[in-house]
Amino acid sequence: xxxxxxxxxxxxxxxxxxxxxxxLDNPHCRIERIVxxxxxxxxRFWYDQGSDExxxxxxxxxxxxxxGQMVKLVPGDHLLIKAGQKHRVTHTDQNQxxxxxxxxxxxxxxx
Amino acid sequence: xxxxxxxxxxxxxxxxxxxxxxxLDNPHCRIERIVxxxxxxxxRFWYDQGSDExxxxxxxxxxxxxxGQMVKLVPGDHLLIKAGQKHRVTHTDQNQxxxxxxxxxxxxxxx
Numbered sequence: 443x444x445x446x447x448x449x450x451x452x453x454x455x456x457x458x459x460x461x462x463x464x465x466l467d468n469p470h471c472r473i474e475r476i477v478x479x480x481x482x483x484x485x486r487f488w489y490d491q492g493s494d495e496x497x498x499x500x501x502x503x504x505x506x507x508x509x510g511q512m513v514k515l516v517p518g519d520h521l522l523i524k525a526g527q528k529h530r531v532t533h534t535d536q537n538q539x540x541x542x543x544x545x546x547x548x549x550x551x552x553x
Numbered sequence: 554x555x556x557x558x559x560x561x562x563x564x565x566x567x568x569x570x571x572x573x574x575x576x577l578d579n580p581h582c583r584i585e586r587i588v589x590x591x592x593x594x595x596x597r598f599w600y601d602q603g604s605d606e607x608x609x610x611x612x613x614x615x616x617x618x619x620x621g622q623m624v625k626l627v628p629g630d631h632l633l634i635k636a637g638q639k640h641r642v643t644h645t646d647q648n649q650x651x652x653x654x655x656x657x658x659x660x661x662x663x664x
Contacts, residue, residue: 444633444634468658468659471656471658498654516559518560521555545582547582
């Protein structure tokens with residue numbers, strides 16, 4: 443059966459940590475929902491990933507630092523972060539949950 | 554550089570045909586934006602695809618027939634349509650553009 447799930451289900455109004463949920467975990471890509479509540483990456487922390495990641499901001503607002511370039515994101519904004527491009531989240535919305543869709547490309551499924 | 558593009562850019566208020574735009578065409582998956590203007594699949598037409606497709610309805614509303622099962626979609630609804638699952642679009646919103654995100658999994662890049 444093909445019953446849909448909803449991206450906005452189970453989003454608390456507030457949370458002390460970001461929420462990460464796999465929507466699909468396929469041998470060829472992993473589709474993840476991330477919900478942020480004003481969090482940003484820790485000082486001097488950088489994501490440095492082994493696979494390309496395509497990110498779409500669905501709700502809220504955010505800013506990224508991608509190898510020194512500041513990228514502001516509003517709903518509908520999407521970008522590709524290539525494997526090895528160091529990046530960090532410098533800002534997420536303080537007034538509402540920020541909902542991201544992240545497509546991790548060519549990431550092997552966890553065994 | 555990592556300048557974002559926006560999913561809602563270049564969406565006319567009305568169009569006589571559905572719009573299909575590749576947002577990313579990767580050897581491991583193709584990410585496509587589809588905009589519908591009340592269109593549905595032709596009578597007796599069925600999509601029958603060789604790769605899995607993950608669909609997210611972003612804006613508007615729609616209904617699918619997936620192998621005889623009716624699936625209504627509102628914003629945020631997502632579902633996986635497996636390769637070989639015959640499906641057709643039976644309805645899209647008459648009052649506003651319907652915006653879909655379709656992730657075609659494991660589809661080879663066009664050469």
